Amino acid sequence: MPRVTTLLPATEGAAIPIRCVAPETWPRIAEALPPLAAAFAASSGFEAKPGRVALLPGPDGALSAVLVGVETGERADPFALGRLAESLPEGTYRLEGLPGDPALAALAWLLSGYRFGRYRERPAPKARLVAPDGVDAAEIERIAGAVAAGRDLVNTPANDLGPAEIEAAARSLAERFGAACTVVAGDALERGFPLVAAVGRASPRAPRLIDIAWGDEGAPRVTLVGKGVVFDTGGLDLKPAAAMLMMKKDMAGAAVALAAAEMVMGAGLPLRLRVLIPTVENAVAGEAFRPGDVLASRQGLTVEIGNTDAEGRLILADALALADEEAPELVFDFATLTGAARVALGPDLPALFTEDDALAADLAATGLAVNDPVWRMPLWAPYGSLLDSKVADLNNVSSGPFAGAVTAALFLRRFARSAKAHVHLDLYGWNPGTKPGRPEGGEVQTARLVYALLKRRYPAPRA
Structure with missing residues (x-):
């Protein structure tokens, strides 16, 4: 089993959008949501605060979009979106409205999916990410692979x-x-x-x-x-x-x-x-x-x-x-x-x-x-x-x-x-x-x- 997942090519078929929202962008994004999704976001109490997540259903009840609150400014964690790799259900996703470096967001996704499985099985996350536009996916995967190899060495007992x-x-x-x-x-x-x-x-x-x-x-x-x-x-x-x-x-x-x-x-x-x-x-x-x-x-x-x-x-x-x-x-x-x-x-x-x-x-x-x-x-x-x-x-x-x-x-x-x-x-x-x-x-x-x-x-x- 690979230590980290890989990024999917931008040519991959339909992907579920992950919409990054901050307080200043939330009103515009909320207004553009389909009525069902907007009603669900409101009833679930979603707020455009860092770390908040809402899974929005489509007309057929299937997951149609993800809302995630992000922080902007110098206190923002460039890796914050990496936690979605573990928390989202199985599926293919793409990032929208990123406030920071898309390469770091993609790298964080892969690094969050690392598992040390030498002594017991630890299934990798099933959420997959499409490479953001303009990101060198091969470079990100090389870096994540090298980090994973190093982590494996440190995690292995003497x-x-x-x-x-x-x-x-x-x-x-x-x-x-x-x-x-x-x-x-x-x-x-x-x-x-x-x-x-x-x-x-x-x-x-x-x-x-x-x-x-x-x-x-x-x-x-x-x-x-x-x-x-x-x-x-x-x-x-x-x-x-x-x-x-x-x-x-x-x-x-x-x-x-x-x-x-x-x-x-x-x-x-x-x-x-x-x-x-x-x-x-x-x-x-x-x-x-x-x-x-x-x-x-x-x-x-x-x-x-x-x-x-x-x-x-x-x-x-x-x-x-x-x-x-x-x-x-x-x-x-x-x-x-x-x-x-x-x-x-x-x-x-x-x-x-x-x-x-x-x-x-x-x-x-x-x-x-x-x-x-x-x-x-x-x-x-x-x-x-x-x-x-x-x-x-x-x-x-x-x-x-x-x-x-x-x-x-x-x-x-x-x-x-x-x-x-x-x-x-x-x-x-x-x-x-x-x-x-x-x-x-x-x-x-x-x-x-x-x-x-x-x-x-x-x-x-x-x-």
Whole structure:
């Protein structure tokens, strides 16, 4: 069963209209309704308020139209109409009078229809949508498919998703688009990526570094780095039970990187794309790395371990060092990195860190435009002293309780110095409850944002 439905072509036969109504447009629309439909709308108490829905009968009693109240202005949710995908009865529908971007409305419809059905059957919604006029249906379906694939990875529990399974997903994606995929593991990982190896050493499921390369070698270089911790116990600094319940999603950064890569490759953007995924399980065993250990990194910096539960930045550090060796134009890293970012911004708004002011502004504006928002946080250099160590080049955690998201970003910045621009995205990777376009469960926050920015900066040649 497909993870999402598809849009129907505009040439599809008769479709039931969904008429979007706001307070200012409702009188005109109501006046134009057939008498039976107008009487039904009035008797059912329909009002042109956001979220109100009325199913209008035709002369034969069959559904003839749908009225839906919409919000306009800056508070309007571009995905609001997505909830109709689940609530409407079986049938074919088309949207009328959209107040916002029809592409986002169509995407929200498909994203709302996502189902994670690996362990029990979850039937997809039976309401189908005709592609709105002027919308590139194939593009919307590609994006929805990539998001669904990423959601599947995040939703899969750790007993069925380890480093080997993330490798399999990466190899499958690379094969689809003719990309090269290499994997470093075993002794080679110990030598070349010692932080990745140390974090994953205690698990019976071997750690690895996945490296995908795609596109013309002479094209602009863009690298995506995704944190792939398939489960995080906290290591010897063991998490409490309540904090461990959601740790299957600690590899959401890897899912975001793969989803964004699928969108880029599917669109054929003229890039030299690289995807780096360090993937491990942070387990507890006799070989686990310890608080107080001093570890070497790929870059050469030594790192004192102040807390084994700050493992994500360690594996990202080695991957960023590898990315930095070819000085790409853009490096994005995606990670479920700190609780401090969630305290500051909540689960829906990933934290954005970069030293490039113009790029930060572009990302913030693009996020709003595609309804995949971020919020910039400061890379406040003086806080770098909180990472000082008496025995190593730096500590993996700060010496105090403050600015945890900032100090984590400053730690990563030490390993990405040659890239023309480095962006760190600290995200939650999960929808705590169901909203239009965002069902409860795994989410690939910022994947659509990064794709939209790259698509605008490096447009694909016209066919």
